[in-house]
Amino acid sequence: RLLIIDFGSQVTQLIARRLRELNVYCEIHPFNTVTDAFLADFAPKAVIFSGGPSSVFAEGAPMPPMSVFDLGVPILGICYGQQVMMHCLGGRVERGHGTAEFGRAYVSKGAKPLDWLNGWFLEDREQVWMSHGDHVSALAPGFEVYGTSPNAPFAITADTERNFFAVQFHPEVHHTPNGKTLYENFVKLAGFKGDWTMDAYREEAIQRIRDQVGDGKVICALSGGVDSSVAAVLIHEAIGEQLTCVYVDHGLMRKNESEQVVGMFREHYNLPLIHADESELFLGKLEGVSDPETKRKIIGGLFIDVFEKYAKQIGGADFLAQGTLYPDVIESVSFSGGPSVTIKSHHNVGGLPERMNMKLVEPLRELFKDEVRALGRELGLPDSFIGRHPFPGPGLAIRCPGEITRAKLDILREADAVYIDQIRKHGLYDEIWQAFVAILPVRTVGVMGDGRTYDFACALRAVTSVDGMTADYYPFTHDFLGETATRIINEVPGINRVTYDITSKPPGTIEWE
Ligand code: XMP
Numbered sequence: 001r002l003l004i005i006d007f008g009s010q011v012t013q014l015i016a017r018r019l020r021e022l023n024v025y026c027e028i029h030p031f032n033t034v035t036d037a038f039l040a041d042f043a044p045k046a047v048i049f050s051g052g053p054s055s056v057f058a059e060g061a062p063m064p065p066m067s068v069f070d071l072g073v074p075i076l077g078i079c080y081g082q083q084v085m086m087h088c089l090g091g092r093v094e095r096g097h098g099t100a101e102f103g104r105a106y107v108s109k110g111a112k113p114l115d116w117l118n119g120w121f122l123e124d125r126e127q128v129w130m131s132h133g134d135h136v137s138a139l140a141p142g143f144e145v146y147g148t149s150p151n152a153p154f155a156i157t158a159d160t161e162r163n164f165f166a167v168q169f170h171p172e173v174h175h176t177p178n179g180k181t182l183y184e185n186f187v188k189l190a191g192f193k194g195d196w197t198m199d200a201y202r203e204e205a206i207q208r209i210r211d212q213v214g215d216g217k218v219i220c221a222l223s224g225g226v227d228s229s230v231a232a233v234l235i236h237e238a239i240g241e242q243l244t245c246v247y248v249d250h251g252l253m254r255k256n257e258s259e260q261v262v263g264m265f266r267e268h269y270n271l272p273l274i275h276a277d278e279s280e281l282f283l284g285k286l287e288g289v290s291d292p293e294t295k296r297k298i299i300g301g302l303f304i305d306v307f308e309k310y311a312k313q314i315g316g317a318d319f320l321a322q323g324t325l326y327p328d329v330i331e332s333v334s335f336s337g338g339p340s341v342t343i344k345s346h347h348n349v350g351g352l353p354e355r356m357n358m359k360l361v362e363p364l365r366e367l368f369k370d371e372v373r374a375l376g377r378e379l380g381l382p383d384s385f386i387g388r389h390p391f392p393g394p395g396l397a398i399r400c401p402g403e404i405t406r407a408k409l410d411i412l413r414e415a416d417a418v419y420i421d422q423i424r425k426h427g428l429y430d431e432i433w434q435a436f437v438a439i440l441p442v443r444t445v446g447v448m449g450d451g452r453t454y455d456f457a458c459a460l461r462a463v464t465s466v467d468g469m470t471a472d473y474y475p476f477t478h479d480f481l482g483e484t485a486t487r488i489i490n491e492v493p494g495i496n497r498v499t500y501d502i503t504s505k506p507p508g509t510i511e512w513e
Contacts, residue, residue, distance in 0.1 A: 002026040002187070003044035005034050007052030007062045007080050013326050013366055014172040015048055015078070018183045020371065025196040028366075031062045039067055046074045046190035049081025051170060055134050056080075056087045057095065063088065074163035074190045076182075079132055082157070082166035089140035089164075101130035101151040104175060110146040114158055116165055116189065117146060119181040128155070128169035128176045135168060163189060198371075198378045202234070205363050205375075209238035216318035218361055219311050220245045221303075222273065223393065224261035226386060227323030227364060230376040234363050235321050236271050237379070244272045244317070246310045248303060251279025251406075252395030255413040264385070274314075278306050283406065290402045290441075292513035296345045299394045304352055311356060320353050324362040325369060327467065343509065346393070369467075389434040390468065398513040402441030408456070411494035412439040415458050418491050422484045423462070432474050435462035437488075438512045439495075446496035448489075455496035460484065463510055471505040 002019060006012045006028050019026045026048075029038070047068055054061050063084060068075065077085040083093045106125045120126060128149070136154040139145070143164070147156030152168040165186065171179030187194070220232050222245040235243050245265065249258050258275070265271045285298050311317055353360055364372055376386045392398060399416075400408055416437040423429050438459045446453040460481075462474035476484075485498035501508075 001042075001044060002046045002048065002190070002192070003034075003039075003042055004028040004048045004050060005064050005068075005081075006030045006050050007054065007084065009051035009053070009078075009080070009170075011170060011173055012050040013329075015050060015183075016366060017326075017368060017371075018172050018180055019187065020196075020201075021180070022184055022187055022192075023194040023196045024187045024192045025200065031064060034064060034068075036065050036067045039065060039071065044071070044073060045192065046076070046187065047071070048186075049075065049077040049084055051079030051081060051131070054080060055095070056083050056093050057134070069162075069164075074165070074186065076186050077164075077166035078172070079168060079170060082154075082168055083134055083136060085164065085166045086136045086138075086140050086143075086157075089142075091136060091140035091143065092138035093134050094137040096133040096135055096151075100133045101149065102132075103130065104128075105130045105149045105151070105169065107147040107149045107152075107155045107169065110144075110148065110156065112144065112146060114146045114156075114160070116158060116182070116185050117156070118185055120178055120185075121147075122178070126176075126178055128171070128179075129173045130169045132168055136166075198374045202237075202375060202378050205234060206238040209235055209361060209363055212361060213239055213242065213319055216242065217314075217316070218243045218319040218321050219307075219314070219317035219358075220321035221307055222247050222261070222265065222271075223391075224257065225323070225391060226369075226376060226388060227325060227372060229265070229323075229381065229385070230372050230379065231321055231323035231362075231364055232265070232271060233269055233379045233381065234375070235361065236269065241272060243321070244274065244314050246274045246276055246307060248306050249275065249277045249279055250282040250299065250303070250395060250397075252282065252299075252397045252409070254391070254396065255417040274310050276306055276310055278302070281306070283404070286397065286404050288403060292398065292401075293345060295397050295404070295513065296394055299397060300345065303393070304355070307352060308356060316356070317358060319361045320356075320358040321361040321363075323364050323372075324360075325364055325372060326366055327368065329365055344511075344513075387430055389429075389432070389436075392511055398511045399436055399438040401438065401512055407494070408439050411456060411492060412437060412458070414492045415439070415488050415495055418488050419460055419484060422480070422487060426480060428474075428476075428480075431464070432462050433465035433468070433471065434510060435460075435474070437461070438501075440499075444497045448496065453496045455494050457497040457499060458488070458495050459499045459501045459512070461501045461510070461512075463505070465505075465510070468510065469505075471510050473500075473502045473504060476500070 107128050108125045109121045135152050142159040143157045149155045155168045158165045171182045222228050222232050232245050262275045265273050373386045419437050440457045442457045444457050463471040465471035
């Protein structure tokens, strides 16, 4: 196995992700837990030093134990990791007065070839992503330079005797397009076969859950979304009946959704699952409310109350399970206390752990969405389920601008079902990040048969996106749009006009509220 020593970079997990893509098993450990004894016990086949925000000049700057250099295994140092390596092995690091580099840079080929760089430098220079203040100014004995950038004369360095490699840039990020090659060459050189799989990940995750939970009780809010579903099934495999799931039905789910979700998890997976039908409560409290943020706050608050009620009913729980993914972790770290503005109050069960004195179990914390899907497949969740579009916690409430009524929700559910059916029939579902109908607080005049109609208008929304942060509208053909409009108007009483929303994000958002 490979050891990543974490010096606090925002992107350390991306290193792990690149290695998982190469089917190499790795573990990330914070530098202050990596002692001589730890190293001897862990016996890594290779080590990577992550980047980090510190300066080797700072008092108490994060350092690895010197014994790591005597293990006789390949080491790769990245950014701060490079500076640490030089600092420890007798080179020099300088403060970056005026030589800091942030963002895109180009590294040019050094004079000598290096096996580790096979497949790199396809041109004479490679695009990389830099993010450093300090830089190396003198190499440690044994090292040579194999690539330079304008502000990092030692952008790529190596000691080929000892198989120590050190780079100033970040090969793990997307903006170093060829970065994967460097990881690939590194793990090959360290003798990894690349035979580690998601199945193995599943076994390890199960063991970690068992270690964390012991004989404690875990409760999980299961929404039927991919993340909470995968988390629940995984935890259930680990601890069986110690887990209870609560499916909170706020009356704002789509057509047949509650039956499908509850049916699948009860029958297929045998999960201990409470179906909390609280639609009266939610819809009652939402009566007469049309402000989007007020809707969100009411739903979020009730959700916590309801969840707490059911948790008490089963005699409390020691842990709350959540399907938190790695991108959520990065965002909450980099933005916590930051100056970002609240566009929408996202609905989640934050606040609950403190209120109920529970600890968190988050078995997907280090995974990305596509990896969660792969894990879901491994756990036997059906493909149709794993590929489902995201559905927001407040459900149809935020797709019903203006006042929410049961009648409008019923119309919306029918229209949405027809629209999604159309998308599936035309084979477009997987090309689209998210698609839904919003029912508008507008009634318009129409003519059907020989009669006048005065019914609701609705908007179709479909976007492409990678992460939901930015999005573009999906370019349906006119035929598709026409056919879908006709079907909705013919099949859904209450709607007599259909529009298509062609707003991207930004300036729009994906949901209407
Ligand atoms: P917006 O509308 O902000 O949505 O562009 C971005 C993505 O987030 C989803 N979304 C939510 N998901 N709770 C959730 O779990 C929420 O309160 C919530 N609001 C928006 C939205 O569906 C889209 O995928």
